[in-house]
Amino acid sequence: MNDVLTAPAPAKKSPGAKRPPLKKSDATRQRILDAAAHVFHTKGYALARLSDIAKRAKTQTGSIYYYFASREAIVAEVLRIANERTAAFVNGHIAALPADASVEQRIEAAIHGHFAIVLSGDKYASAHMRIFDQTPKKVREHFLRVLDEHAEVWRSLFAEARAAGVIRDDVDLSVMRLLLLGMMNWSIEWYKPGKLSVDDIAHQATILFLEGVGRRA
Amino acid sequence: MNDVLTAPAPAKKSPGAKRPPLKKSDATRQRILDAAAHVFHTKGYALARLSDIAKRAKTQTGSIYYYFASREAIVAEVLRIANERTAAFVNGHIAALPADASVEQRIEAAIHGHFAIVLSGDKYASAHMRIFDQTPKKVREHFLRVLDEHAEVWRSLFAEARAAGVIRDDVDLSVMRLLLLGMMNWSIEWYKPGKLSVDDIAHQATILFLEGVGRRA
DNA sequence: GTCTATAGATAGATAGAC
DNA sequence: GTCTATCTATCTATAGAC
Numbered sequence A, B: 001m002n003d004v005l006t007a008p009a010p011a012k013k014s015p016g017a018k019r020p021p022l023k024k025s026d027a028t029r030q031r032i033l034d035a036a037a038h039v040f041h042t043k044g045y046a047l048a049r050l051s052d053i054a055k056r057a058k059t060q061t062g063s064i065y066y067y068f069a070s071r072e073a074i075v076a077e078v079l080r081i082a083n084e085r086t087a088a089f090v091n092g093h094i095a096a097l098p099a100d101a102s103v104e105q106r107i108e109a110a111i112h113g114h115f116a117i118v119l120s121g122d123k124y125a126s127a128h129m130r131i132f133d134q135t136p137k138k139v140r141e142h143f144l145r146v147l148d149e150h151a152e153v154w155r156s157l158f159a160e161a162r163a164a165g166v167i168r169d170d171v172d173l174s175v176m177r178l179l180l181l182g183m184m185n186w187s188i189e190w191y192k193p194g195k196l197s198v199d200d201i202a203h204q205a206t207i208l209f210l211e212g213v214g215r216r217a
Numbered sequence C: 001g002t003c004t005a006t007a008g009a010t011a012g013a014t015a016g017a018c
Numbered sequence D: 001g002t003c004t005a006t007c008t009a010t011c012t013a014t015a016g017a018c
Helices: A002-006 A024-047 A050-056 A061-067 A071-095 A103-119 A123-134 A137-150 A152-163 A173-185 A198-211 B002-006 B024-047 B050-056 B061-067 B071-095 B103-119 B123-134 B137-163 B173-185 B198-211
Strands: none
Touching (some): A002 A137, A024 A061, A071 A137, A103 A173, A137 A152, B002 B137, B024 B061, B024 B071, B071 B103, B103 B173, B173 B198
16 A cells, blocks of 8 residues: 555656657556546546446456556556646646746646646546545545645745735735635536636636736725 | 435334333444544545544444445435534534624634634544545535535625624635634644634634734824 | 334445456 | 446335334
């Protein structure tokens, strides 16, 4: 179990000096993971059967065990990838800004990035939001730590904003960060593509977060 | 199944003109429900075994079926009670205000009420937050409708605020409502009693919602 | 009304052929 | 590497004694 969680990501060994040859077995493993992310997202962890995953991955239930030691090892890997992608996405949105962007602009970019990955159908990220707290305790505790590491981006963004004097003094930065993340993460529970785009939602959330719904005096 | 969901709450028949006599069987039923709420809250729906519930209710797994037709009937009843209590709590907080309270004050009261029931350990309400989307599809769909009815309080509060001119024109009321509820509901994922009280959190959330984190110009 | 015993079904995991 | 067959455990739900 612990192995599952603490083992580093398979260190893509390049068996020459060339690009990874994309072996057949890697492709199958990938299909299983993609299928798992999809099934977890759709049915939740509890109702996701290995047979559902196998079917979608066009393989057999038994075959899965050639790649993964257990059902739990599959979720763990799905969650690991989800975290990796989410962090990369948020960081990417921030990095895409011009070097002289204000801290408000960077917060806005981070919010857009987070909504984008949560709502735009990345199977792994949406599976993560959906199943995280259905997951076995050990797995959950492990990824709570990972999540906390990734929260560092937000923490430093907020600290910087306060230092720059753009955040009012009577709010607690940790609470604000957690409320903001909650508001974004929960959106998967209600958002249905339609009238409003993901960017619209992100924009509305940015207004709410930075300025509130109240009319300025 | 449908019976489970559409049946009205057991219509406390008073077999005289007196107060309900609190039969023994009612007490047992109540113990089972309380136990179920606790176990659901603690382990999630998927991992909650009828044997866990029976043990905590000091009865036997088989005995549960004297009171409930199925495992599903138990969750349905737990969710029904949770919704009832949450609505009553939020409405109660609003009603406790003086008659001439402003709409901002009523929104603040509603926020305090919602945080209070979610974070202050009401077993039913916290079970609801924790297990809702692990629940069988039919149950979930039914309570989504119930939830939507209860959202009416928030809708009218927001509509009133806009009519009173205290909400800025460039925000979508539905999106605001959903973001606010998400921010509150997700808080159960991170809140641990400690430095900050539930009221502190609610106060911070109210500032965030009405005024935003940004410093006023 | 509450208990014990057990039926019946399901699903994760393993073994072994190919 | 992938398949089929099966073991084993678990859990909901029912039957029937008391």
